[in-house]
Amino acid sequence: ELGLVADCGVPETRAAVRAAYEAFCSWRGVSAKERSSLLRKWYDLMIQNKDDLARIITAESGKPLKEAQGEVVYSALFLEWFSEEARRIYGDIIYTPTRDRRALVLKQPLGVAAVITPWNFPSAMITRKVGAALAAGCTVVVKPAEHTPFSALALAELANQAGIPPGVYNVIPCSRKKAKEVGEALCTDPLVSKISFTGSTATGKVLLHHAAGSVKRVSMELGGHAPFIVFDSANVDQAVAGAMASKFRNSGQTCVCSN
Structure with missing residues (x-):
C-alpha cells in the first residue's frame, strides 16, 4: 500500500x-x-x-x-x-467596417x-x-x-x-x-x-x-492511429530501431506510439 x-x-x-x-x-x-x-x-x-x-x-x-x-x-x-x-497576453487593433473606427481586441x-x-x-x-x-x-x-x-x-x-x-x-x-x-x-x-x-x-x-x-x-x-512509414530510401536498421523505441516506450502507452 x-x-x-x-x-x-x-x-x-x-x-x-x-x-x-x-x-x-x-x-x-x-x-x-x-x-x-x-x-x-x-x-x-x-x-x-x-x-x-x-x-x-x-x-x-x-x-x-x-x-x-x-x-x-x-x-x-x-x-x-x-x-x-x-507576460505575453497581447491584444490586437483591427479594422472595422467604419472607416474612422478601429476595434481593440483583448x-x-x-x-x-x-x-x-x-x-x-x-x-x-x-x-x-x-x-x-x-x-x-x-x-x-x-x-x-x-x-x-x-x-x-x-x-x-x-x-x-x-x-x-x-x-x-x-x-x-x-x-x-x-x-x-x-x-x-x-x-x-x-x-x-x-x-x-x-x-x-x-x-x-x-x-x-x-x-x-x-x-x-x-x-x-x-x-488515434500512428502509422510508421518507411520509405525506400530510408536506412532500414535505423527505422527498425526507431519503430521499436516508439512502440515500446513507456510500455507502449504514449500519445505517439506507432501502431
Missing part, C-alpha cells in the same frame, strides 16, 4: 468547482507579471524536488525511475514556458477549467494543461487518473509552497467507481467554462456529450 487519498464524489467535486470559481474572481485580476513569477517559483520547486517527484511517479505507475526523472523535468519545463507566456480568462488527465504521464499532462490555464488567468480543478493521484497532489503541495493562492489549483482524486459521476459533474457544472481531457476516444465522446448541454469550450486529446 502506497498511501491513502480521498475518494471524492459529486459533493466534493461541486465544492472544488465552487472554490475554483471564488478564487477566479481574484486570480483573474492578478497582474501578468505576478502570475509569471508564481509559475516560475513553482517550476523552481519542481526542479528542486525532482528526485522525490520521480519516486512518486515510479511508485504509483511503475514507470522506470530514469524515465520518471525525465518526465519530471519535462513537466517542469511546461511551467517555465508558460511563466514566460503569461484576451480575457474564461474562468474555471476542468482538467482530466491520464495515468501514463501523471505529471506532464497536468503541468501542460494547468500551466497554460493559470498563465491566462483561469483557475483549475484537476481530476487525475485513479491510478496516479499522488503526483497531482504532490504538484498541489508545491504550488501551495510557491505561493499560488488557495482555490486556484484544486485536485479531486477519486476511485474508478466514482470516475464517471465526477466527470459528468465537471462537464455539467455551470461554473465550469472549459474542459480539457486526455484519454480514450470512448470517454471523450461521453464528456463531449455532457459538455454540449452548456456549450462549454472543450479540448480533447484522444486515441
